[in-house]
Amino acid sequence: MAEFLMPSLGSDMEAGSLVEWLVQEGDEVKRGDIVAVVETQKGAIEIEIFQTGTVTQLIAQVGDELPVGAAMANIGNDTAADKTTAPTEPDQAAKPKKPVQPVPTIRSADPTQFQPPHTLSPAARRLARDHNLNVDQLQSQIKKDKILSDDVQNIIAQSDPASAYPPPKATDRFSATAMRDAIAAAMTRSNREIPHYFLSHEISLRQAETWLSKQNEDRPPDQRLLMGLLFVRAVAKAALKNPPLNGVYEHDRFQPSEDVHVGLAISLRGGGLVAPAVHDTATLPLEDLMQNMRDLIARARTGRLRSSEINMPTITVSSLGDRGVDTLQGIIFPPQVALVGFGTPCQRPVCHNGKVRSELMVAATLSGDHRVSDGRTGARFLSNINNLLQSPEAL
Numbered sequence: 001m002a003e004f005l006m007p008s009l010g011s012d013m014e015a016g017s018l019v020e021w022l023v024q025e026g027d028e029v030k031r032g033d034i035v036a037v038v039e040t041q042k043g044a045i046e047i048e049i050f051q052t053g054t055v056t057q058l059i060a061q062v063g064d065e066l067p068v069g070a071a072m073a074n075i076g077n078d079t080a081a082d083k084t085t086a087p088t089e090p091d092q093a094a095k096p097k098k099p100v101q102p103v104p105t106i107r108s109a110d111p112t113q114f115q116p117p118h119t120l121s122p123a124a125r126r127l128a129r130d131h132n133l134n135v136d137q138l139q140s141q142i143k144k145d146k147i148l149s150d151d152v153q154n155i156i157a158q159s160d161p162a163s164a165y166p167p168p169k170a171t172d173r174f175s176a177t178a179m180r181d182a183i184a185a186a187m188t189r190s191n192r193e194i195p196h197y198f199l200s201h202e203i204s205l206r207q208a209e210t211w212l213s214k215q216n217e218d219r220p221p222d223q224r225l226l227m228g229l230l231f232v233r234a235v236a237k238a239a240l241k242n243p244p245l246n247g248v249y250e251h252d253r254f255q256p257s258e259d260v261h262v263g264l265a266i267s268l269r270g271g272g273l274v275a276p277a278v279h280d281t282a283t284l285p286l287e288d289l290m291q292n293m294r295d296l297i298a299r300a301r302t303g304r305l306r307s308s309e310i311n312m313p314t315i316t317v318s319s320l321g322d323r324g325v326d327t328l329q330g331i332i333f334p335p336q337v338a339l340v341g342f343g344t345p346c347q348r349p350v351c352h353n354g355k356v357r358s359e360l361m362v363a364a365t366l367s368g369d370h371r372v373s374d375g376r377t378g379a380r381f382l383s384n385i386n387n388l389l390q391s392p393e394a395l
Contacts, residue, residue, distance in 0.1 A: 002051055004073040006038070006066045009045050009310045015067045016040045018060050027055045029075065034306065036072065041182035042274055044303040045310060053077040127152045154295070179272035190334050194249075195370040198329055201382040203389055205345055205360040211392040227345060228319055229290045231364075233395045235317050235340050236260040236281035238384035244373040245366075245381055246314045248335040254372040259283075263313025263333060264293060266300045274300050275316050275333055276309035286395065320344060327363040337369035340385070 006016060016038040023035045029049050036047040057074040060066055128138065133152065142151045208230050216224040239246040239260045247256040260282040263275040278292055299305055318330045319342040328341030343363040350359045364385055368378045388395060 001056065002053070002075050002077060003071045004035070004049060004051065004075050006060075006068055006070045006072055007047060007307050007311070008068045009038070009040055009042065009307055013040055013042075013068060015065050016045070017065045018062055018072070019044060020062060021058060023055050023058075025055050025058055029053065029055060038066075038307075041178045042310065043179065043268075043272075043305070046304055046306045048307050049075070051075045051077070127156075131156055179268075183273060186334060187331050190331050194332050194334065194337075196332065197368050197370050197375060197378065198365060199368070199375060199378045199382055200327060200329075200363055200365040201379075201386060202348075203362050203364055203386045204350065205362055205389065208389050208392045209360050223287075223290075225286060225290055228321065228342075229286065229293060230389060230392055230395060231319060231340075231342050231362075232262050232264065232278065232281060232293065232317050233286065233289065234385045234388040235315065236262050237388055237395065238381050239315050239338075240282050241384050242373075242377055242381040244377050245338040245368065247337060247372075248314065249337050249369060249371060250335045254337065257314040259314070261312045261314050263316035263336070264296060265316060265318035265330075266297055269301055274305065274310075275313060275318075276300060276305050277311075277313040279308075279312065315340070317342070327365055329365050330367050332367050332369060337372050338381075339367040341365045341367070 009016065017040075019037040019039050021036050023029060023033075029035060030052050031050050033049050034046045035049045038045050038047050053075040055073055056076040058072075059074065060070070060072040066072065131152075133155070138147055138152065138155065141155055205227065208227065212225055212227060212230070219225075243256045244254070246260055247254060249255070259280060261277040261279050262281040263277050265273060265275045267273055276296055278289065278296055281289065284292065296309065313333070313336060315336060316330070316333050316339045318328055318339060320328055322344055324344055327343045330339040330341040332339045341364070343365075345360050345362040347358045348361045349356050350361065364382055366378045366382055368374075
């Protein structure tokens with residue numbers, strides 16, 4: 001038996017309010033399933049579970065305000081008993097157990113009937129019911145043994161993006177003012193505790209622009225690759241080469257990350273800002289990364305971010321796109337140790353081989369933490385980003 005606890009959804013979070021349970025007592029859950037929605041000053045966050053077992057008790061009730069670390073539910077782990085059970089024959093201990101085959105069930109002819117919980121996660125099963133989706137059709141499209149809510153949402157989004165991520169239920173806790181207060185508290189802490197240094201570098205986007213134009217020639221508008229994708233990818237790959245800029249500073253020490261999960265700064269339509277993580281930013285195929293970025297932005301603006309996306313950024317990228325500013329000098333999101341800001345790409349005169357020509361340029365600015373890196377490391381990092389953007393085909 002294990003307790004499922006209220007997670008910390010950021011270094012500035014002290015408590016959250018339970019909005020909705022997406023599981024019931026008796027449901028089987030698997031690591032990565034979304035089991036609850038919690039309201040914080042950052043908005044509604046979908047809470048993932050990192051245990052596998054059966055929900056034996058829902059301790060927290062909808063509406064409860066729970067401090068970080070408070071027990072929300074009890075999870076029974078049936079496999080634990082299997083590991084401690086003595087074998088009935090002496091040689092069984094050395095033999096690997098054969099997987100238990102599920103017992104076939106007779107299915108109703110009703111197309112809305114669903115298979116038992118071992119096929120769909122609880123959250124996915126609920127979402128599928130809400131959208132009248134048939135399990136057989138889902139399996140033929142997704143082709144996975146365990147279908148999660150993310151999989152179902154992706155299927156829904158293909159036909160109706162607006163309905164895939166409906167706005168969360170309104171609560172009295174969240175408001176734009178509350179989010180602004182949370183942002184102010186985090187940035188005040190950042191300015192107080194982090195010794196910032198800033199470096200800026202002008203980068204030519206001539207090669208990147210040409211490569212993107214070729215890549216997008218035959219793509220429909222909703223599948224085109226954007227310049228922002230190349231910025232994020234270049235930062236992620238440069239971060240792998242410069243470990244002191246990729247990780248978090250907690251408990252008075254720097255903890256570098258082997259993987260890069262870029263926090264994408266996203267402005268919300270109702271006001272405020274969030275910076276959830278795009279997981280595995282340096283290794284995903286570009287098309288998948290572009291899809292994940294679009295998905296993350298859509299869910300952020302409809303209040304359906306997940307706890308792992310809030311908790312896991314290792315470096316942040318902020319870009320104002322076409323907002324018309326030359327440079328963006330950001331403040332580091334604690335406990336991270338670096339932030340990269342991109343200004344608006346624009347045509348500028350550039351001297352090349354003694355001749356002046358117009359090129360698309362962008363200013364990239366690094367905000368670094370002097371406790372773990374310095375100007376030399378930061379300069380090498382920006383130089384890496386520049387070199388990567390000159391060879392976009394290698395991204």
